[in-house]
Every structure is written in C-alpha cells, then in structure tokens.
Amino acid sequence: xxxxxxxxxxxxxxxxxxxxxxxxxxxxxxxxxxxxxxxxxxxxxxxxxxxxxxxxxxxxxxxxxx
Numbered sequence: 001x002x003x004x005x006x007x008x009x010x011x012x013x014x015x016x017x018x019x020x021x022x023x024x025x026x027x028x029x030x031x032x033x034x035x036x037x038x039x040x041x042x043x044x045x046x047x048x049x050x051x052x053x054x055x056x057x058x059x060x061x062x063x064x065x066x
Contacts (some may be wrong), residue, residue: 001033001034001037001039009039009041009043011030011033011034013026013027013030013033014028016027
C-alpha cells in the first residue's frame, strides 16, 4: 500500500495466471489486505477500479457485501 499526496492510499493488485484460477479471488485477497492494513480507517471515500468483463461471479461480490 502506497500513501501519497494528502494521505491518499493506493494499492494495485492482479489475479492468478490466465487459466489457473478465478480472478475474483484476487479482488477478495486485495480487499482483505486493505482491511488488515488499516486502509479503511479514518477515510472519506473509497473507490474501486475493477475489470468490466465479469468472467467469473466473484469480481464484484466483495463490494456488494458492504
């Protein structure tokens, strides 16, 4: 996690190799990482940029829970 201008926190992540697993797992792992490292503490906004093509159902599921 990089902290930049005005304490903006940024993380970039990827999924497994093509054909190896569901890329939605990468989203879940990323959100867990953010939670474990305090990225959601004392914030005003959260923005996610995820792939538009939903190849497997797990891409947007973690976002829908909250």
